[in-house]
Amino acid sequence: FFSPPHVMSTFDYADEISEELLCPLCTQPFVDPVRAQPCGHTFCEGCIAEAKRCPSDDVQLLGTEPADRIVCKLLDALRVRCPHSTCDTICRRSALPDHIAEAHAKKFMLSGFKAKRKKQQLIDHITSLGGSVVSDPKEDWTHLIAEKLTKCEKVLASMAGGKWILTERYIMCSQAAGHWVLEDVHEWTGTQCDNRVEREVALQARHWRLAGGRPFVDWKCVLYTESVHHFSRVLEKGGGQVLLPSEVRLSTHVFFDFKHAKQILLSQRMPLVNDSMNEILYLGTDFILATLMKEAPDPVLWKAVLLLKPKRSRSPTLDQEREATGARRGR
Numbered sequence: 001f002f003s004p005p006h007v008m009s010t011f012d013y014a015d016e017i018s019e020e021l022l023c024p025l026c027t028q029p030f031v032d033p034v035r036a037q038p039c040g041h042t043f044c045e046g047c048i049a050e051a052k053r054c055p056s057d058d059v060q061l062l063g064t065e066p067a068d069r070i071v072c073k074l075l076d077a078l079r080v081r082c083p084h085s086t087c088d089t090i091c092r093r094s095a096l097p098d099h100i101a102e103a104h105a106k107k108f109m110l111s112g113f114k115a116k117r118k119k120q121q122l123i124d125h126i127t128s129l130g131g132s133v134v135s136d137p138k139e140d141w142t143h144l145i146a147e148k149l150t151k152c153e154k155v156l157a158s159m160a161g162g163k164w165i166l167t168e169r170y171i172m173c174s175q176a177a178g179h180w181v182l183e184d185v186h187e188w189t190g191t192q193c194d195n196r197v198e199r200e201v202a203l204q205a206r207h208w209r210l211a212g213g214r215p216f217v218d219w220k221c222v223l224y225t226e227s228v229h230h231f232s233r234v235l236e237k238g239g240g241q242v243l244l245p246s247e248v249r250l251s252t253h254v255f256f257d258f259k260h261a262k263q264i265l266l267s268q269r270m271p272l273v274n275d276s277m278n279e280i281l282y283l284g285t286d287f288i289l290a291t292l293m294k295e296a297p298d299p300v301l302w303k304a305v306l307l308l309k310p311k312r313s314r315s316p317t318l319d320q321e322r323e324a325t326g327a328r329r330g331r
Helices: 069-076 093-103 116-128 153-160 169-177 196-211 228-237 245-250 258-266 286-292 318-330
Strands: 033-037 042-044 063-066 079-081 090-092 107-111 143-146 164-166 220-224 241-243 253-256 281-284
Touching: 033 069, 069 093, 079 093, 090 093, 107 116, 107 153, 116 169, 143 153, 143 169, 153 164, 153 196, 153 228, 153 286, 164 196, 220 228, 220 245, 228 241, 228 286, 241 245, 281 286
Parallel strands: 107 143, 143 164, 220 241, 220 253, 253 281
Antiparallel strands: 033 042, 033 063, 079 090
16 A cells, blocks of 8 residues: 655645545545544544544544555545646556656756865765766756856756756755755855856746746757757757758758858758748857847848858759759659
C-alpha cells in the first residue's frame, strides 16, 4: 500500500471523490488510512494520531489498525494531477512520487566555479539532498548554479530552456535546512550583479523562466559558423531545430558569422524561399543572443544577405525563386 510522505498529503484530484473515501476530520481522501479500535471508524493516520477518543462517537481509543485493503486499493487508484505547473500529467495517486522523481527530479548544471574544492563541495551537497549534477551540455537540467552571470553557453541555454538560474546560496541554504528550500529568494537578481551586462542577463533569465522558455519554437535553422555546437545547443534548448546545410530548403532561418558571410554572399545555391514557399531569413548569429535578450530588431534589418550580392552575380530574385520552387514541386 502506498504511503505518501507528509509533503505529498495535498493532492489535486482529477475526478470527483466518493464520500466513503473522505476522512471525516480533514474532509480530504484518506492518506495512510487506519481504523480506530474498538469502534472501527476510519481516519487518516495523521489526523487521529494525537486523539484519545474517537472523533466520531467519543469512544475511548484503544489503538488503531490498518484500514481494509479494498479501501487502500481504491485510494491508490484515484487519479491526481502532477503538482508542477508546466506538466499536464494525470496519473494514479500511488504512481505520483515515481512520476515526480523521474520527470521532475532536480538536475543541476554548475557554471563558472573554477575552484575545484568549492565545486566539489557543491556537488556533495546536491547529491546528499537527492539531486544530481550533469556536466554535458547535451543533457537536460532543471537548475543552473552560476558563480557569475555571463553570456556563456550554459547560461544562454538555461535561459532558452526556461530553467532556474540561481546563486550558490541556494545549495548552501538547502544543505543547512536538510531539504530543498524555495528557489525564488536565491534567483539571480539585479542587486546581486556587478555590472550592467549581468543585470540584463538576470532580468531576461527571469523573464524566460516565467514564460517557460522556448523562444526559438518553430525555428528550423542552418548554421554556418565555427561555433556550430554552441549555437545548436542554445537553439535546441529553446525549442528550435538545427538542420544540416544540405537541408537548407527545409529551413526558416540561416545563421552565419562574419567568417562565413562572404561564402554565403557569393554562393549561387542558397535559396531565398524554402520548400513551403516561405521566405528564409538570413541572419547573423548575434540575432540569437539578441532574441534571448529581447533586443532583436525587425528581422528585415538583419536578413537576406543574398539581396546584397554584387550585381554581377546572377542570383534569382525572390519571385523567380518562388516560381522555380513551385515548378520543382509540381514535377
